[in-house]
Amino acid sequence: MSxxxxxxxxxxxxxxxxxxxxxxxxxxxxxILAVIGPNGAGKTSAFNCISGFYLPTxxxxxxxxxxxxxxxxxxxxxxxxxxxxQSFGLYRVLPSRVTKWGMARTFQNLRLFRELSxxxxxxxxxxxxxxEGFWATLLxxxxxxxxxxxxxxxxxxxxxxxxxxxxxxxxxxxxxxxxQRRVEIARALATSPKLLLLDEPAAGLNxxxxxxxxxxIRKIRGLGVAVVLIxxxxxxxMELAERIVVLNYGKEIADGxxxxxxxxxxxxxxxxxxxxxxxx
Amino acid sequence: xxxxxxxLKHVPLRAPAPLFERPQPxxxxxxxxxxxxxxxxxxxxxxxxxxPFMDASRYTMSxxxxxxxxxxxxxxxxxxxxxxxxxxxxxxxxxxxxxxVSGIFTTVLGWPMWAALIATIIxxxxxxxxxxxxxxxxxxxYLAIVTLGFGEIIRITAxxxxxxxxxxGIHGIPSWSFGPWSFDDGFSLLGIDFPERxxxxxxxxxxxxxxxxxxxxxLAKGRLxxxxxxxxxxxxxxxxMGINTYIAKISAYxxxxxxxxxxxxxxxxxxxxxxxxxxxxxxxxxxxxxxxxGGMGSTPGVIIGALFVSLAPELLRDFAEWRYLIxxxxxxxxxxxxxxxLWPATAVLPWLRRSRPTPPAxxxxxxxxxxxxxxxxxxxxxxxxxxxxx
Numbered sequence: 001m002s003x004x005x006x007x008x009x010x011x012x013x014x015x016x017x018x019x020x021x022x023x024x025x026x027x028x029x030x031x032i033l034a035v036i037g038p039n040g041a042g043k044t045s046a047f048n049c050i051s052g053f054y055l056p057t058x059x060x061x062x063x064x065x066x067x068x069x070x071x072x073x074x075x076x077x078x079x080x081x082x083x084x085x086q087s088f089g090l091y092r093v094l095p096s097r098v099t100k101w102g103m104a105r106t107f108q109n110l111r112l113f114r115e116l117s118x119x120x121x122x123x124x125x126x127x128x129x130x131x132e133g134f135w136a137t138l139l140x141x142x143x144x145x146x147x148x149x150x151x152x153x154x155x156x157x158x159x160x161x162x163x164x165x166x167x168x169x170x171x172x173x174x175x176x177x178x179x180q181r182r183v184e185i186a187r188a189l190a191t192s193p194k195l196l197l198l199d200e201p202a203a204g205l206n207x208x209x210x211x212x213x214x215x216x217i218r219k220i221r222g223l224g225v226a227v228v229l230i231x232x233x234x235x236x237x238m239e240l241a242e243r244i245v246v247l248n249y250g251k252e253i254a255d256g257x258x259x260x261x262x263x264x265x266x267x268x269x270x271x272x273x274x275x276x277x278x279x280x
Numbered sequence: 281x282x283x284x285x286x287x288l289k290h291v292p293l294r295a296p297a298p299l300f301e302r303p304q305p306x307x308x309x310x311x312x313x314x315x316x317x318x319x320x321x322x323x324x325x326x327x328x329x330x331x332p333f334m335d336a337s338r339y340t341m342s343x344x345x346x347x348x349x350x351x352x353x354x355x356x357x358x359x360x361x362x363x364x365x366x367x368x369x370x371x372x373x374x375x376x377x378x379x380x381v382s383g384i385f386t387t388v389l390g391w392p393m394w395a396a397l398i399a400t401i402i403x404x405x406x407x408x409x410x411x412x413x414x415x416x417x418x419x420x421x422y423l424a425i426v427t428l429g430f431g432e433i434i435r436i437t438a439x440x441x442x443x444x445x446x447x448x449g450i451h452g453i454p455s456w457s458f459g460p461w462s463f464d465d466g467f468s469l470l471g472i473d474f475p476e477r478x479x480x481x482x483x484x485x486x487x488x489x490x491x492x493x494x495x496x497x498x499l500a501k502g503r504l505x506x507x508x509x510x511x512x513x514x515x516x517x518x519x520x521m522g523i524n525t526y527i528a529k530i531s532a533y534x535x536x537x538x539x540x541x542x543x544x545x546x547x548x549x550x551x552x553x554x555x556x557x558x559x560x561x562x563x564x565x566x567x568x569x570x571x572x573x574g575g576m577g578s579t580p581g582v583i584i585g586a587l588f589v590s591l592a593p594e595l596l597r598d599f600a601e602w603r604y605l606i607x608x609x610x611x612x613x614x615x616x617x618x619x620x621x622l623w624p625a626t627a628v629l630p631w632l633r634r635s636r637p638t639p640p641a642x643x644x645x646x647x648x649x650x651x652x653x654x655x656x657x658x659x660x661x662x663x664x665x666x667x668x669x670x
Contacts, residue, residue, distance in 0.1 A: 051520065053516065053519075053520075087417045088416070088417065088526075089526055094519065094524060094526075095516075095519040095520055096519050096520075096521075096522050096523055096524045096525070097524075099519075099520060099521060099522035100522050102292065104520070105520050107516075107517065107520075111514045111516065111517040112514075112517070113509065113510050113513035113514060113517065113518075114513050114514075115509065115512070115513050115577075115625070115626065116506075116509055116510070116513065120506060120509075123506060124506040124507070124509070124510045124518075124521060124523070125521040125522065126288075126503075127503060127506065127507055127510075127521060127522050127523045128289075128522035128523075129288050129289050129291045130287075130288065130289070130503050131287060131288065131289060132502055132503040132504075134499075134504070137498055137499055137501075137502035137503065137504060137505075138495050138498055138499065140498060143287065144502065146287040147287040147288070147503075148502070149287070150287040150288050151287075151288070153295075153297075153298060154288065154294070154295045155295075156295075156298040156302065157294075157295030157296050157297055157298045158295045159298075160296070160298050160299040160300075161295060161296055168302075171626065187521065189293075189295070190295070191521060191522050192291035192292060192293040192294065193293065194292060194293070223293060224293075225293065
């Protein structure tokens with residue numbers, strides 16, 4: 001299987017703090033990969049680099065054969081204009097572009113559009129897949145009506161797929177937490193991704209909801225979408241993931257099948273610490 | 281169904297078909313929000329159109345026309361502030377650009393009005409890009425400061441340039457004319473004489489405002505409008521959903537600028553004279569207040585807000601010196617009792633409100649025994665209902 005996402009020597013520094021320190025891994029097409037690590041290990045920072053939100057200090061991220069990290073000419077670096085240029089979208093790949101290439105993500109702390117209905121939240125994510133011109137929207141041409149109808153049907157398809165059974169016209173703030181998580185996944189799927197990044201999808205879910213989430217993630221993989229998830233729930237990770245990457249202090253300390261990673265001494269040390277009495 | 285597929289771009293992953301057909305939403309005037317709003321809009325337009333036949337005095341017409349111009353301005357600002365969530369404190373600058381460009385092109389250069397209209401639109405698009413581009417990376421407070429500065433720059437420039445007539449402004453802006461007949465000639469309809477050009481402009485303003493209100497409403501419902509609202513609610517999430525937030529924001533600025541420019545042109549031709557005093561910061565604040573007061577992002581709310589802000593000082597004229605004090609107190613009272621506006625964007629007509637079923641309470645019966653927690657097998661299935669809540 002070919003690599004869908006390739007991360008090489010990814011390094012991210014905030015001033016003196018190194019959040020990600022030489023991370024390398026790859027995601028193959030249609031697999032479920034879990035990224036785990038103690039709090040502050042740099043998992044979310046790595047996600048933000050991969051999806052184009054943060055600009056890594058060094059390293060390469062290649063998604064589907066396209067480079068997400070762009071080289072900046074040395075001249076701009078010398079003049080100190082890098083941040084300015086990048087804030088205007090130059091010498092970087094904007095997250096919206098990464099999404100168009102086929103990488104969708106969810107956020108650790110639910111970030112749904114709070115003043116939009118459930119259905120609108122999902123149709124909003126269809127943005128890049130929709131043919132709707134300015135004049136067509138103003139004049140309500142038949143093409144516009146068709147596009148809107150297709151968009152709504154597609155969104156309902158995704159809502160049904162994730163098992164959302166509530167009223168689609170409700171505002172997302174009116175939903176219980178578990179349902180909001182579902183809507184967020186439906187919204188990410190509506191961008192028609194090849195790779196789905198889930199940042200702690202099980203956080204705050206109860207046992208039943210976690211079970212449903214696991215089935216849903218397998219169903220998503222069944223569509224041929226690769227899933228990368230950051231998760232703290234080890235039971236869920238061990239059962240779901242085909243491969244696990246373990247981070248600690250921004251460095252990768254293990255990469256392999258769940259059974260292998262579980263017994264890796266470095267991983268055990270990272271999570272539980274070294275037993276000093278035994279060493280003595 | 282195939283038609284619908286063609287309406288979407290080719291994407292690698294398509295949603296499975298919905299599991300069930302949703303019932304068609306009701307379309308009646310009293311059974312659907314949309315039907316009711318349309319009927320209400322039609323009624324409002326009819327009422328406004330009938331007004332000159334009741335009272336075509338110069339005073340009433342001029343107040344009513346400026347109220348309509350306020351509605352247009354507020355609809356434009358609503359795109360920027362209400363939909364895209366970009367706080368703009370210098371919005372009157374676009375109004376000034378519209379008024380001055382049409383004034384200069386018709387008086388100094390002697391262009392016909394329709395050509396000046398096209399020039400106005402182009403100038404406003406340019407102004408929207410000029411103010412929009414540098415502010416793209418700013419958020420909230422900083423954005424407000426920059427737009428405030430931009431508003432003042434335009435006013436002070438107009439005050440000091442020769443071509444804009446300096447502090448005294450531009451006079452003698454001609455009316456629209458079609459061949460030998462111009463709006464100045466007056467006309468008579470249904471036995472009533474409409475001698476003043478103000479009456480024409482009242483109707484012209486009405487038509488422009490109807491187009492402006494419907495147009496802004498339609499844009500807000502489409503792909504672009506959803507992008508605006510997404511940017512307003514959560515910029516990063518919008519970006520993650522494939523929305524280029526730069527384009528979304530700058531398009532909101534451009535639409536807002538064009539709407540304000542059209543209002544500016546209407547005002548310039550309606551009053552036939554403009555001066556920098558009409559474009560003070562006070563007016564930016566008033567328009568913003570109208571939008572916030574009415575309800576950000578809500579078409580009926582913004583119209584009500586615009587009418588309130590433009591008509592209240594006139595209706596309170598009897599109170600002479602006190603009127604702005606009373607106006608201010610009224611505003612405070614309204615904001616205290618309706619903090620999200622007179623008619624919020626999320627408002628649902630009272631008789632259409634749905635009761636929300638409360639989720640089942642957590643009881644011993646629904647609790648999961650600890651023994652099950654240990655022995656869960658998550659065998660993959662392809663059953664369509666598998667993702668459902670267990």
